[in-house]
Amino acid sequence: MVTSGDSSQPFNWTVDEYGSTFLREMRDHKKLVGIKCPKCGKVYVPPRPVCGQCYVGMNEIVPVSDEGEIYVFTIVHFGFVDPNTGVQRPVPHGYAFIKLDGADTCLTHFLDSVDPVKVKVGARVKAVFEPKRTGSMMDIKHFKVL
Numbered sequence: 297m298v299t300s301g302d303s304s305q306p307f308n309w310t311v312d313e314y315g316s317t318f319l320r321e322m323r324d325h326k327k328l329v330g331i332k333c334p335k336c337g338k339v340y341v342p343p344r345p346v347c348g349q350c351y352v353g354m355n356e357i358v359p360v361s362d363e364g365e366i367y368v369f370t371i372v373h374f375g376f377v378d379p380n381t382g383v384q385r386p387v388p389h390g391y392a393f394i395k396l397d398g399a400d401t402c403l404t405h406f407l408d409s410v411d412p413v414k415v416k417v418g419a420r421v422k423a424v425f426e427p428k429r430t431g432s433m434m435d436i437k438h439f440k441v442l
């Protein structure tokens with residue numbers, strides 16, 4: 297096991313109002329949400345305050361599915377200490393850009409499989425939530441390749 301040591305991080309960090317809503321919905325309800333642009337209708341996941349295409353502020357939180365498809369992926373074949381946990385990820389492990397149903401952008405996360413028959417662009421995936429959630433992206437344990 298690898299640990300991150302005894303360093304201190306004497307600061308607070310915010311993900312803004314919409315990022316907090318995203319994390320709270322995952323933690324408290326195992327739900328995923330995005331934010332919809334009032335001008336072009338694009339749905340961003342995770343939510344962000346301004347549309348990158350229209351440069352207008354957004355405030356409409358919308359539900360998205362916990363299922364989607366692999367947009368692009370990689371199979372990581374080297375040791376990697378996960379900064380979220382301080383624990384080395386399995387070698388190999390899958391990592392992907394995932395486009396959830398109802399979203400127009402991708403979020404990145406780990407996959408439960410490295411099977412070359414199953415893991416491919418367009419493969420369907422479903423979020424697997426941790427039983428005990430803390431309000432972070434790691435409240436999703438990984439995405440199960442269906």
Ligand SMILES: [Zn+2]
Pocket residue numbers: 333334335336337338347348349350351
């Ligand atoms: Zn827009």
